[in-house]
Amino acid sequence: MAGAPPFPQPSGLQAWLLSAEPNSRWQARFGRGYLGWRSFTNNPLAILGLGIVVLLVLVAAFADFIAPYSPVVGGDLRTERLLPPSETFWLGTDDQARDIFSRIVYGSRITLFVVILVSVIATPIGLLVGTVAGYLGGWVDTVLMRITDIFLAFPRLVLALAFVAALGPGIENAVIAIAITSWPPYARIARAETLMIRNSDFIAAVKLQGASTPRIIMGHVVPLCLSSLIVRVTLDMAGIILTAAGLGFLGLGAQPPMPEWGAMVATGRNYLIDQWWVAAMPGIAIFMVSLGFNLLGDGLRDVLDPKAAK
Amino acid sequence: MTKPLLDVEDLRVRFHLRTGTVEAVRGVSFQLGRERLGIVGESGSGKSQTGRAILGLTPPPGEITAKRLAFDGIDLQTASRRTLRDLRGGRISMVMQDPKYSLNPVMTIGEQIIEAYRAHKRAGKAEARDKALAMLEAVKMRDPGRVFSLYPHEVSGGMGQRAMIAMMLVTDPDLLIADEPTSALDVTVSMEVLRILDELVSERGMGLIFISHDLKLVSSFCNRVLVMYAGRVVEELEARHLRDAKHPYTQGLMRCLPTLANDVRPLPTLDRDPSWAQ
Amino acid sequence: MTDPMLDIQNLKVVFGTGRLRVEAVKDVSFQVEAGAAYGLVGESGSGKSTVLRAICGLAPVSGGRVFVDGRDVPTPRDKAFYRTVQMVFQDPYASLHPRHTVDRTLSEPLAIHREKDAETRILQALREVGLGPSFRFRYPHQLSGGQRQRIAIARALILRPKVLLLDEPTSALDASVQAEILNLLDDLRRKMGLTYILVSHDLAVVAHLCERLLVMRHGEAVEETTAAALRSGQASNEYTQSLIDASRGYSREAVQPPPAIAV
Numbered sequence: 137m138a139g140a141p142p143f144p145q146p147s148g149l150q151a152w153l154l155s156a157e158p159n160s161r162w163q164a165r166f167g168r169g170y171l172g173w174r175s176f177t178n179n180p181l182a183i184l185g186l187g188i189v190v191l192l193v194l195v196a197a198f199a200d201f202i203a204p205y206s207p208v209v210g211g212d213l214r215t216e217r218l219l220p221p222s223e224t225f226w227l228g229t230d231d232q233a234r235d236i237f238s239r240i241v242y243g244s245r246i247t248l249f250v251v252i253l254v255s256v257i258a259t260p261i262g263l264l265v266g267t268v269a270g271y272l273g274g275w276v277d278t279v280l281m282r283i284t285d286i287f288l289a290f291p292r293l294v295l296a297l298a299f300v301a302a303l304g305p306g307i308e309n310a311v312i313a314i315a316i317t318s319w320p321p322y323a324r325i326a327r328a329e330t331l332m333i334r335n336s337d338f339i340a341a342v343k344l345q346g347a348s349t350p351r352i353i354m355g356h357v358v359p360l361c362l363s364s365l366i367v368r369v370t371l372d373m374a375g376i377i378l379t380a381a382g383l384g385f386l387g388l389g390a391q392p393p394m395p396e397w398g399a400m401v402a403t404g405r406n407y408l409i410d411q412w413w414v415a416a417m418p419g420i421a422i423f424m425v426s427l428g429f430n431l432l433g434d435g436l437r438d439v440l441d442p443k444a445a446k
Numbered sequence: 447m448t449k450p451l452l453d454v455e456d457l458r459v460r461f462h463l464r465t466g467t468v469e470a471v472r473g474v475s476f477q478l479g480r481e482r483l484g485i486v487g488e489s490g491s492g493k494s495q496t497g498r499a500i501l502g503l504t505p506p507p508g509e510i511t512a513k514r515l516a517f518d519g520i521d522l523q524t525a526s527r528r529t530l531r532d533l534r535g536g537r538i539s540m541v542m543q544d545p546k547y548s549l550n551p552v553m554t555i556g557e558q559i560i561e562a563y564r565a566h567k568r569a570g571k572a573e574a575r576d577k578a579l580a581m582l583e584a585v586k587m588r589d590p591g592r593v594f595s596l597y598p599h600e601v602s603g604g605m606g607q608r609a610m611i612a613m614m615l616v617t618d619p620d621l622l623i624a625d626e627p628t629s630a631l632d633v634t635v636s637m638e639v640l641r642i643l644d645e646l647v648s649e650r651g652m653g654l655i656f657i658s659h660d661l662k663l664v665s666s667f668c669n670r671v672l673v674m675y676a677g678r679v680v681e682e683l684e685a686r687h688l689r690d691a692k693h694p695y696t697q698g699l700m701r702c703l704p705t706l707a708n709d710v711r712p713l714p715t716l717d718r719d720p721s722w723a724q
Numbered sequence: 725m726t727d728p729m730l731d732i733q734n735l736k737v738v739f740g741t742g743r744l745r746v747e748a749v750k751d752v753s754f755q756v757e758a759g760a761a762y763g764l765v766g767e768s769g770s771g772k773s774t775v776l777r778a779i780c781g782l783a784p785v786s787g788g789r790v791f792v793d794g795r796d797v798p799t800p801r802d803k804a805f806y807r808t809v810q811m812v813f814q815d816p817y818a819s820l821h822p823r824h825t826v827d828r829t830l831s832e833p834l835a836i837h838r839e840k841d842a843e844t845r846i847l848q849a850l851r852e853v854g855l856g857p858s859f860r861f862r863y864p865h866q867l868s869g870g871q872r873q874r875i876a877i878a879r880a881l882i883l884r885p886k887v888l889l890l891d892e893p894t895s896a897l898d899a900s901v902q903a904e905i906l907n908l909l910d911d912l913r914r915k916m917g918l919t920y921i922l923v924s925h926d927l928a929v930v931a932h933l934c935e936r937l938l939v940m941r942h943g944e945a946v947e948e949t950t951a952a953a954l955r956s957g958q959a960s961n962e963y964t965q966s967l968i969d970a971s972r973g974y975s976r977e978a979v980q981p982p983p984a985i986a987v
Contacts, residue, residue, distance in 0.1 A: 158861040164825050168863065178464065337819035341879065344780055345833040346806035355832070359823050488898040489869075603768075632767035633925065633970035640974050659898065666973035702903035704932035706955050706971060712907040713932070716900035 172439045182435020188428025196244040203238035207395040210234040218411045228413040230403060232393070236417050239395035243418065246396045247425060250311055250380045255369050257315035262322025263365060267357050269323070270330025271349070281327065287320040292375075293382055300388040307396065310389040314379050318372060325368055329361040363440035371433035374426035381422050397422050450477040451621060451653045452500070455514040459495045461507050470495040470508070472677035478621070482647065482654040484664035484685065486699075487674035496674070497623045497657050501540055502530060518620065536566035539614035543626040545606030549598040555582075555609045556594030559616050566617045581612040585642050604635035608642060615646055621653045629658070640667060661688070661699050673699070676723035695722050727794040729758040729919045730779075730887060736787030737771070737778045737943075748774040750943045751788070756936075758886070761913060761920035763930035763937030763951075765967065771943035772923045776889045779921070780811055793886060803837065810880035814892035816872035820864040826850075826875050827860045833883050849878040854908060870901035874908065881912065890922045894929060906932055927971045931955060939964045 154171075158164040176182055195202060210216070210233035219229045227236040269280035287295070292314075299313035300306075333339060334357065342356055381398025383389035390396030397418040404415025459471040471492040476483070487493040499510045502522065515522045517538065520529065542548045550558055559578035563569060569577070582590035585608040598606055607627060614622065624643070628636030644667070647654050658664050664671055665688040673681040673696045681693040691697050698716035737749040749771040756762040764772040777783035779790055781801040790797045797805055813819035820829055830846045839845065847857055853874040864872055873893060880888055893909070894902040910933065913920060924930050930937050931951040939946040939961065947961040959965040969975070 156862070156866055157858040158825075161825065161827060161861060164827075164861040164863065175464075337813040337815060338821045340782055341811070341813065341819050341876070342821075342832060343782070344806060344809075344811050345836050345879075345883070346801075346803045347832070347836050351836070356821055356824075360821075488900065634767065634966055637970050637974065644974075661899070662973045666975060699899055702900050704903075704906065704928040706928050706931055706957075706968065709932070709955065711932075712910065713903040715903050715907065 176435055176439045179435045179438060181431045182438070185428045185431025185433070185435060188424060189432055192244055192248060192425055192428065195241055196248045199241050199245060203235075203241040205235035205238040207234065207239045207242035208393045218407060218414065220411070221413055227417045228411070230400070230414050231407065236400075236413065239400060240397070240418055240421050243395040243397045243400065243421070244425075246307060246390055246394065247377055247380070250307070250314070251373055251376060251429075253311045254315045254318060254376050255373075257312070258319040259322060259365060259369055261315075262319040263326050263358060263361060265319070266323035266326025266328075267330045267353050267361060270327035271334050271353050271357055273334075277327075280323070284320045284323045287317065288324075290317070292317045293379055296379060296383060297386070297388060300383060305388045305391060307390040307394065310380060310383045313383070314376055317379075318376060321372070322365055322368065325365060326361045329364060330357050333357055333360050367433055367437040367440055370429055370436055373429035373433070377422060377426050377429070449519065450479055451518055452478040452655075453514055453516045454478075454500070455512060457496065457499055457512040457515060458510070459492070459499050459504055460509045460511070462509065463507065470677055471499060474672075474674070474677075474679055476672060476679070476682070478653050478655065480620075480651050480653050481670065482656060482668040484668035484671040485655060485657045485674060486659065486661050486664050486671055488659060488699075490676075491674040492677040493657050493659075493674050494625055497540070497625050497655060500623060500655075501534055501538060503540070532566065535562060535614075535619075536617050537619050538621045538623065539617065539619040541607075541610055541614050541622065541624040541627045544630045545598070545603060545610045546630075548610055549606060549613075551598055554595050554597055555601070555613075559609070559613045562613045563616045577616060578612075581616045582609070584615075584646065585609070585612045586638070587612075602635075603631050604639060607631060607639050611639070611643060611646070615650075618650060619652060621655070622647065623655045623657070625657045626659070627656075628663075629660070661696075662703065678723070680722055693722075694719065727791075728755040729760075729793055730756040730762075730921065731791035732775070732779070732788070733791070734788035735775060735778060735785065735790065737774050737783050738786040739784075748783070748943055749778065752938070752940070752943075752945050753788070754938050754945075754948065756919055756921065758919055759913075759917050760936070761922060761934040763934035764921065764923045764940060765925070765927060765930050765937055766940035766946075767925060769942065770940040772940050773891055774943075775940075776811065776891050776921060776923055780809055780889060781805075806885075807837065807883050808885055809887045809889065810883065810885040811889040811891065812873070812876050812880050812893045815896045816869055816876055817864075817896070819876050820872055822864055825861050825863055826867075829875060829879055830882055833879065837883060839883075845882060849882045852881065852912065853878040868901075869897050870904060873897060873901075873905055877905075877908065877912070881916070884916075885918075887919045887921070890920055892924055893922070895924065895926065902929070909933060927954060927967055939967070 152163065153167045155163065155167060158167055211229070213233050216229055216233040218231055219225055221228045225235050225237070227240065230236055230239070265280050265284065269277040295317045296310070296313035299316060300309050303309040303312065339352060339356060342352055380389055381401065384396040384398025385402040387399070387402065390399050392399065400418035401415050404411070404418070407414050454477070455475045457471055457474045458469060461468045461470060474492070474496055485493045485496060495504065498504050500515070500522070502510070504510055512523065517533065520533070522530065549555070556575070556578055559581060560574040563574045563577055579590050579594060582593055587593045587605065587608060593601065593605065593609065598609070601609065627643070628639050631639060656664060656668050665685045668685050671683055671685050671688065672679045673693065675695050681691060681696050683691060688700065691700065695716070698714070701714045702716055704713060732755070733753050735749055735752045736747070739746045739748055752771070752775060754762065764775055766772040774783050778785050781799065785799065792805065792808055827846060830849055831842050834842045834845060846860065850857060850859060855871065855874055855878070859867070859871065867875065890909070894905050897905060906929065909920070912918060920933065922930060922933050931954045934951055936948065936950050938948050941963055947959070947964050949959065949964065953959070954968065957968060959968055
């Protein structure tokens, strides 16, 4: 754009962001984002949650530099098996003489992989099904929502188990199974939001401009459903991590020797009384990350969800 | 001179928000006898907050201060919660704008009136029921017995608002605060509601605070009018002298309305002078 | 003789079926010449807004015909129709998308109709409704009610329609802002030769903006009259007369209107 302003001095950055008269699309967007960020940072627990999630991402990204040992190849089985936490092995070692800390560090990659893939698959499906059903109504709504109900009727872990059993065990299949079982709630939320939006004047106004149905759904309905969906997905992350861990625990998710947290807990089960750290350490990791996502979700809801915000 | 029913001096309502403190009402003073007082202003003028503050209904982050806020000699600022609870709905009542939101949707209209009555008066069920039916009749319901057993969603807006008035007046309050009681209603219906309000207020000798954005309506209904702008009273005058208003804001409000009587084109608009808010 | 810009013949609108069947509009007919302003007056439930919605396709036309600019309007309405007829809604707080900037709101109709020069046309549209370019990238929450309604008017005018349907355009606004919007609408009509259909419950507003008007009640046309007749207080119909009286403010002596309240 010709009239784009030169980037202002840092001292004026806040003024630029909070300007009531933005000069460009980007300034308006940044200003809006900045206001959201300001109200987000007012919630210390949300910041803690964000911190944990950011830490997870960093650990996953720099696992090669952080982990002192290999996550897969163990040490001397005679001397380094099932050692308690010490200075050499911070969180102890497991039955294969592998360093638990290193395994947890590498395991964060798997957790992140699951979380990202599930949200990338499930969110758009839920969003699309929900908004289309809600906006079009009639028989489309009936058909789509009954399908959603069928998926909703199954307990998530059981359905995921069935899928994994059909597709064969493995982390990718576990992700697909979890994604398939987690979209129905999103579809319900998106539909409920759409039902509120579709009779509003601003949708009538864009209809009267001659906009096509896909255009109205994608450009006008979806953006309004998105924020509550993001909140819900973030809050669901904990559940997704737990389901993935559960599948791992049952031996249907990640296969050995992959350092998946749930599978690690499963191995530790045999030594629970005498070598508690084998199961407890990955358990704590699962707990921390789930908590982080939950706190982040709560914070996001305060910022993004207009109904809860005021 | 007789003691005023309501004595308000230097009433202020502040909202402490993260972005700073907003003063919605900035030093409002007035006295009210057994008369009808109109409070007029545009949105954001603080007229509704003034009415709520008297009843202590200011929403949470708000803070009320006043040099004096006394109802019939009772200091509302220092009164105990118990006293306030007895006053509210007992001797002071409030009618809100939209009956849809102020009536309980899962109780019949009759039950709600009975409950309002028994919350403040010692009365047996039968007596309360008679009182409620009498009240429904007083607000000109054509078939009080039937309306008694209807749920709020089963009645029209005008009937809902009349039921609301019946509920608010069943305890024989001394002061009624009506916040835009007719703006959600059609003109002909709102005239009926006003007529009922008019009769009841006159018969029972109540004090009435009538809060509205409609200058024309207030001036035709009330004895005295307070004109509010930006949280302050800019002018106080007798309703029948409204045409001789001194303040440019009041004059501007009067002139910018299109009327059937004369065709002014373009309509004069209001140039807001920052000094009005001082 | 020239064709009227808008010709409504025996319009009927029915919602629902069976026991839930509601006849919202019963046999309403009127004509509006190009460049004229026509008012629809009535209380809630009179069907006045439904007439507007039926014209632009937001409510079903169950009977009768609607001609716009000599053309029988198709169902569903086509793009040519939307270029001719646009609408301004009652509540400016509900008619703008809360997550779209003014720029996005105004560029949407241009994008839908593949118009060029979006840049200049948006700035021009803002100018026409008395707003400067500084408003272009604001979100609705950064605007006052009056400014929002101006944006809604700009959005309706950006496709250069011939007919503007106005659904209570000032009833959600303060009196002083109402005056500004009424003046703006008056101006725009003269400058652009627009045809207006104004729906309002406020007789004074209708008389100010329109030459002719139709009083409606319970979905039926009660009386067609002129602004001049209203001003002189001449109404042949009792109901119209009660509306005129009510618009003058509260009066203890006023005649009791015919009972309007039904359960």
